[in-house]
Amino acid sequence: MLGQIKSEIKKAITVKQLIIWMALILVFPTIQFLLVMNNYVYYRQLEIFLRVNNGFLPILLPLLMVLIYAIRFIGEQKNNFIPYARIRISLQDYIGSKAIVNALLSFSAAFLMVFIPFLFIIYIEPNLGIIELYPPDTSPKVVTTFEQLLPYGTLTYGLIYSAWVGLNGMYYATIAFLLLQLLNNSFVALSIPFAGYMVIVFIFQVFHLDKFSPMDSVFPFGIGQQPLWTVFIPFSVLCLITMVLILNVRKKLYTRYE
Numbered sequence: 001m002l003g004q005i006k007s008e009i010k011k012a013i014t015v016k017q018l019i020i021w022m023a024l025i026l027v028f029p030t031i032q033f034l035l036v037m038n039n040y041v042y043y044r045q046l047e048i049f050l051r052v053n054n055g056f057l058p059i060l061l062p063l064l065m066v067l068i069y070a071i072r073f074i075g076e077q078k079n080n081f082i083p084y085a086r087i088r089i090s091l092q093d094y095i096g097s098k099a100i101v102n103a104l105l106s107f108s109a110a111f112l113m114v115f116i117p118f119l120f121i122i123y124i125e126p127n128l129g130i131i132e133l134y135p136p137d138t139s140p141k142v143v144t145t146f147e148q149l150l151p152y153g154t155l156t157y158g159l160i161y162s163a164w165v166g167l168n169g170m171y172y173a174t175i176a177f178l179l180l181q182l183l184n185n186s187f188v189a190l191s192i193p194f195a196g197y198m199v200i201v202f203i204f205q206v207f208h209l210d211k212f213s214p215m216d217s218v219f220p221f222g223i224g225q226q227p228l229w230t231v232f233i234p235f236s237v238l239c240l241i242t243m244v245l246i247l248n249v250r251k252k253l254y255t256r257y258e
Helices: 002-012 015-036 045-052 056-068 070-078 080-085 091-128 147-152 154-182 186-206 214-218 227-258
Strands: none
Touching: 002 091, 015 056, 015 091, 045 091, 056 070, 056 091, 056 154, 056 186, 056 214, 070 091, 070 154, 070 186, 091 154, 091 227, 147 154, 147 227, 154 186, 154 214, 154 227, 186 214, 214 227
16 A cells, blocks of 8 residues: 555645645735734734734634645546446555545645744744734733743744644544545535534534634634643544544445445
8 A cells, every 4th residue: 555655645646736725825815924914012922922823823724734635535536437447456555545545645734834933933033023922921811721831942832733634634634535435415525624624613613612622622722721732622522533434435435336
């Protein structure tokens, strides 16, 4: 399967795809940075980073992850290419390799969406002086989840938090990819992760359970600091959903593409 994975990565990484990925990775953080740079009072560089990640990305994460790779699979389904692929490779390896590439690319994209702005805001922007900071001793004592990692170093915080966003993005992309194998309607399959995400976020807000919301567990910047264990509750649900879908795909894989 390793050879098939390498082949899928080579096919996926084209100039056109790189342009699309770079646009997704850079455009939204850049727009958000421009929107917040002069409209808030900042006491720490980290607060700028938090504000940048409290705009478009928390709302659109599941949708953006689908655009990284899973959407490419629709063409193969419509062209009935998959049954012919069974002649030269086992269907399990074929679908499995695509699922792995989907996971790798979506993780990388989500990670970079957060880590590149982190590097710019924390290490480059202070030298440029784009945003004026106010004296830290006048700052209100408000901290957010994941700041528990700051004693281990700012870069450690940035790496771990970016990886956390990457993992969640990877699971949303994987759920969409697996649904493509189970449902006949591709639009519905790709829409379910985003629609479900928004509905659950709304329900949790209504019942004041924001700390367990799938949005606030990944981008916990609109609420006060919570214990780190709280973010693993919705993440565990994502893992469970993914495992259930994997088992169903394994059962239905051959019957669908007969």
